[in-house]
Amino acid sequence: MRKLRPKDSREPASGSPVRSGCLQRLSHDSRIQRPFLVLPPLMEWIRVAVAHAGHRRSFSMDSDDVRQAARLLLPGVDCEPRQLRADDCFCASRKLDAVAIEAKFKQDLGFRMLNCGRTDLVKQAVSLLGPDGINTMSEQGMTPLMYACVRGDEAMVQMLLDAGADLNVEVVSTPHKYPSVHPETRHWTALTFAVLHGHIPVVQLLLDAGAKVEGSVEHGEENYSETPLQLAAAVGNFELVSLLLERGADPLIGTMYRNGISTTPQGDMNSFSQAAAHGHRNVFRKLLAQPEKEKSDILSLEEILAEGTDLAETAPPPLCASRNSKAKLRALREAMYHSAEHGYVDVTIDIRSIGVPWTLHTWLESLRIAFQQHRRPLIQCLLKEFKTIQEEEYTEELITQGLPLMFEILKASKNEVISQQLCVIFTHCYGPYPIPKLTEIKRKQTSRLDPHFLNNKEMSDVTFLVEGRPFYAHKVLLFTASPRFKALLSSKPTNDSTCIEIGYVKYPIFQVSPGGNFKVSINAHFPPSPQKSESPS
Known part of the structure; x- marks a missing residue:
C-alpha cells in the first residue's frame, strides 16, 4: 500500500514505517491532515480484489489486485494499468x-x-x-x-x-x-x-x-x-x-x-x-x-445479384470505379457514422468531401456539434448539404431532434445567410401544400390612467382620504384598473361625490403609485379585508 498514496502525502525522512503510537499522535495533531478519513471495510477490499483476480483468470490474488482495488475504493488514488508479465501466472x-x-x-x-x-x-x-x-x-x-x-x-x-x-x-x-x-x-x-x-x-x-x-x-x-x-x-x-x-x-x-452481438450498430x-x-x-x-488491392475475377453472390443496377444512383462517382469500391464505400459510411457520434465533425466533413452520402443521423449530429462549437461557416456548409439527403432518410428523428435543433439555431443566429437557409429547409419540410390563413390574436387592451385625471379635483368623481389628506380620482378608470376597486366602489351609493378613507397606505406611496400602474399598486398595498369607508361629510 505504500505505492498508493495521495500526491500531497509525505513519508518519514528515514523511510521507515510510522509506528502505531506515532500514528496516534499524528492523528490528533491539527496541523497534519490524514489522507483518508474513512477507509472501506475489509470485505470490500477482498471483494474488489477477487473480482480483479477473476478477470485475469488467476487462482490467487497478488499485490497488483490490491492496488487496482485501492484505485476504486480510495478517493484520489491511481496506479498504472496491469502489465502482461509471466510472474502473473x-x-x-x-x-x-x-x-x-x-x-x-x-x-x-x-x-x-x-x-x-x-x-x-x-x-x-x-x-x-x-x-x-x-x-x-x-x-x-x-x-x-x-x-x-x-x-x-x-x-x-x-x-x-x-x-x-x-x-x-x-x-x-x-x-x-x-x-x-x-x-x-x-x-x-x-x-x-x-x-x-x-x-x-x-x-x-x-x-x-x-x-x-x-x-x-x-x-x-x-x-x-x-x-x-x-x-x-x-x-x-x-x-x-x-x-x-x-x-x-x-x-x-x-x-x-462469434455470438452475433456487436457494440457497433x-x-x-x-x-x-x-x-x-x-x-x-x-x-x-x-x-x-x-x-486499392486488385481482387480476382470471381464474382461473389452479392456482386452477381447487383449486376445491372445503376450504381451511379446509389454511390458517388469517385467510389464506383471497381467492385472493391463497394466495400470501401460501406467502410467509409461506417467511419462517417462513428466520427459523427464521437463529435469529430472535421473527419466527417473529410469523408463527405470524397463523395460519401449523408444519412439523416450523421447530418444532424454534425450540425449539433457545429452549433455547440459556434462554427458559423461550418453551419452554413451543413445547411446547404441538407438537400442532398435522400427522402428515404427522413425519419421521426427529423421531427423529434432535427426541427427543434434548427429552430434553436434560427433563434440564436443573427446571420442572414443562415436564416435564409433554415427558411428554405423549413419550406422543403412543409411541402407544396398551401399555408393556412393565420388569424391574428388580438390582445385585450387594458385601460391605463391618464395623468390628466390623477389627483384632479375638477375631473374627479371620487375622493380618497389617505392619512387625512384628499386624493382625487375617476370611477370609470378605477373600475377597469382593479377588481378590488370595482368591488369597493360597487358597494357605495351612487352619489355625486364619494369619499373613501384608506387606512393601509401612506400618502406619499399612494400619491406616486397611480402615476405608473394603478392596478399593481392597489393589489400590492391593499389587504384582502374590506376597506374602511366613510360617508361624505
Missing part, C-alpha cells in the same frame, strides 16, 4: 501431482529468466520450458516472444528469433488448458502485442523476419480479433500505420463476433472506423490514400 499446485508441479515450477522459472532481459540465459531458460521449448505457452497463453514484444526488448526478440521462435503463433482461445488467458488477447500474435505497445523497432524486426502483417487473419476467412492495423489506427500512431500499410495491411478488414470496426471514432485525422487520410 499461478499454477493450481494442490490439484497436480509431484511430477507435474515440478515441471510447472521449472516452466515458470524459465519464463522469469527470459523476462529478466538477460540474453545470455536464453539457452538455459529454454531447457526449463518443457517439450515445446522456445514456443511454450504460459498459463496466459503467451509465448516468450510475445512477452519480449510487450516489453519492447529488441535484443531479446532477436535472440528468440535466432533460437527458432514461431512468429505467427496465436494466443489460444480455449481457457481449459490455459486458465489465465486474457479475453481481449485471444488470437493475438507477437506482432499484435508489439503494435499495441508502440514498439516500432520490434515491429520492423518482426516484419523483416516474416511475420504476417494481418496477425492471425487468414485470406478469405472471418476475423474474430483485432488486426495490428486496427490497433495502430485506434491509437493514432501514424508511423506504425504507414509501416503496416507499406507491408500490405488491408484497412478494410473488420472484427467479427453500423457494422465492423475496421481501421477506417477506428481512426474516425478516435479523431485521428492524419491517420484517416493516410488510410484513405492507400491504393
Whole structure:
C-alpha cells in the first residue's frame, strides 16, 4: 500500500514505517491532515480484489489486485494499468501431482529468466520450458516472444528469433488448458502485442523476419480479433500505420463476433472506423490514400445479384470505379457514422468531401456539434448539404431532434445567410401544400390612467382620504384598473361625490403609485379585508 498514496502525502525522512503510537499522535495533531478519513471495510477490499483476480483468470490474488482495488475504493488514488508479465501466472499446485508441479515450477522459472532481459540465459531458460521449448505457452497463453514484444526488448526478440521462435503463433482461445488467458488477447500474435505497445523497432524486426502483417487473419476467412492495423489506427500512431500499410495491411478488414452481438450498430470496426471514432485525422487520410488491392475475377453472390443496377444512383462517382469500391464505400459510411457520434465533425466533413452520402443521423449530429462549437461557416456548409439527403432518410428523428435543433439555431443566429437557409429547409419540410390563413390574436387592451385625471379635483368623481389628506380620482378608470376597486366602489351609493378613507397606505406611496400602474399598486398595498369607508361629510 505504500505505492498508493495521495500526491500531497509525505513519508518519514528515514523511510521507515510510522509506528502505531506515532500514528496516534499524528492523528490528533491539527496541523497534519490524514489522507483518508474513512477507509472501506475489509470485505470490500477482498471483494474488489477477487473480482480483479477473476478477470485475469488467476487462482490467487497478488499485490497488483490490491492496488487496482485501492484505485476504486480510495478517493484520489491511481496506479498504472496491469502489465502482461509471466510472474502473473499461478499454477493450481494442490490439484497436480509431484511430477507435474515440478515441471510447472521449472516452466515458470524459465519464463522469469527470459523476462529478466538477460540474453545470455536464453539457452538455459529454454531447457526449463518443457517439450515445446522456445514456443511454450504460459498459463496466459503467451509465448516468450510475445512477452519480449510487450516489453519492447529488441535484443531479446532477436535472440528468440535466432533460437527458432514461431512468429505467427496465436494466443489460444480455449481457457481449459490455459486458465489465465486474457479475453481481449485471444488470437493475438507477437506482432499484435508489439503494435499495441508502440514498439516500432520490434515491429520492423518482426516484419523483416516474416511475420504476417494481418496477425492471425487468414485470406478469405472471418476475423474474430483485432488486426495490428486496427490497433495502430485506434491509437493514432501514424508511423506504425504507414509501416503496416507499406507491408500490405488491408484497412478494410473488420472484427467479427462469434455470438452475433456487436457494440457497433453500423457494422465492423475496421481501421477506417477506428481512426474516425478516435479523431485521428492524419491517420484517416493516410488510410484513405492507400491504393486499392486488385481482387480476382470471381464474382461473389452479392456482386452477381447487383449486376445491372445503376450504381451511379446509389454511390458517388469517385467510389464506383471497381467492385472493391463497394466495400470501401460501406467502410467509409461506417467511419462517417462513428466520427459523427464521437463529435469529430472535421473527419466527417473529410469523408463527405470524397463523395460519401449523408444519412439523416450523421447530418444532424454534425450540425449539433457545429452549433455547440459556434462554427458559423461550418453551419452554413451543413445547411446547404441538407438537400442532398435522400427522402428515404427522413425519419421521426427529423421531427423529434432535427426541427427543434434548427429552430434553436434560427433563434440564436443573427446571420442572414443562415436564416435564409433554415427558411428554405423549413419550406422543403412543409411541402407544396398551401399555408393556412393565420388569424391574428388580438390582445385585450387594458385601460391605463391618464395623468390628466390623477389627483384632479375638477375631473374627479371620487375622493380618497389617505392619512387625512384628499386624493382625487375617476370611477370609470378605477373600475377597469382593479377588481378590488370595482368591488369597493360597487358597494357605495351612487352619489355625486364619494369619499373613501384608506387606512393601509401612506400618502406619499399612494400619491406616486397611480402615476405608473394603478392596478399593481392597489393589489400590492391593499389587504384582502374590506376597506374602511366613510360617508361624505
